[in-house]
Amino acid sequence: DAKTTQPTSMDCAEGRAANLPCNHSTISGNEYVYWYRQIHSQGPQYIIHGLKNNETNEMASLIITEDRKSSTLILPHATLRDTAVYYCIVKDTDKLIFGTGTRLQVFP
Amino acid sequence: DGGITQSPKYLFRKEGQNVTLSCEQNLNHDAMYWYRQDPGQGLRLIYYSQIVNDFQKGDIAEGYSVSREKKESFPLTVTSAQKNPTAFYLCASSGVPAGGSYNEQFFGPGTRLTVL
Numbered sequence: 001d002a003k004t005t006q007p008t009s010m011d012c013a014e015g016r017a018a019n020l021p022c023n024h025s026t027i028s029g030n031e032y033v034y035w036y037r038q039i040h041s042q043g044p045q046y047i048i049h050g051l052k053n054n055e056t057n058e059m060a061s062l063i064i065t066e067d068r069k070s071s072t073l074i075l076p077h078a079t080l081r082d083t084a085v086y087y088c089i090v091k092d093t094d095k096l097i098f099g100t101g102t103r104l105q106v107f108p
Numbered sequence: 109d110g111g112i113t114q115s116p117k118y119l120f121r122k123e124g125q126n127v128t129l130s131c132e133q134n135l136n137h138d139a140m141y142w143y144r145q146d147p148g149q150g151l152r153l154i155y156y157s158q159i160v161n162d163f164q165k166g167d168i169a170e171g172y173s174v175s176r177e178k179k180e181s182f183p184l185t186v187t188s189a190q191k192n193p194t195a196f197y198l199c200a201s202s203g204v205p206a207g208g209s210y211n212e213q214f215f216g217p218g219t220r221l222t223v224l
Contacts, residue, residue, distance in 0.1 A: 043112075043198050043215025044151070087150060095166065096213065098143075098150030 022088030
């Protein structure tokens with residue numbers, strides 16, 4: 001079973017920041033948090049990952065709470081092409097366990 | 109261009125027939141994976157292989173078989189024993205992590221299998 005909980009769906013206006021929350025209250029000390037996204041009928045795409053510290057790359061920022069029980073993926077300026085299902089994953093050994101994710105709809 | 113290819117994109121088969129899905133990568137990755145996705149659901153791991161001539165069962169391996177004779181190829185056979193084979197099948201690959209660091213998984217475009 002997935003070790004994360006995410007809202008089923010979210011909306012965001014184009015150009016605004018999209019903040020996608022994830023709860024992972026049972027995460028253990030050496031487990032990373034990963035984010036992937038899947039645009040309709042395509043393979044998932046890696047976005048970002050982190051352990052304790054906040055992370056930023058060209059796609060997004062990842063904010064992890066100090067107790068590591070939750071995190072937030074931030075898309076700073078959402079575009080229509082960011083409409084997708086976003087998966088928050090806590091890595092189980094060498095396998096990725098996908099939940100049902102958050103369906104983000106970016107509207108004009 | 110480097111990447112993962114899956115063919116065909118759409119596949120139709122009659123019930124009771126075995127069918128083999130192709131997955132090829134030219135990324136020089138050691139690890140390869142097969143996932144199944146049903147409508148509105150996340151991905152579930154079928155089989156994975158971290159090195160040539162070796163593979164492990166994932167969470168839903170029953171009714172499926174794989175082989176890993178070459179580094180770049182990881183074909184999946186959906187057998188007649190799979191009770192509900194109609195689904196979207198995704199193949200992925202990754203480099204083997206070094207020193208505990210994580211290597212992202214790269215996914216192919218998927219094959220949509222429909223069993224009639």
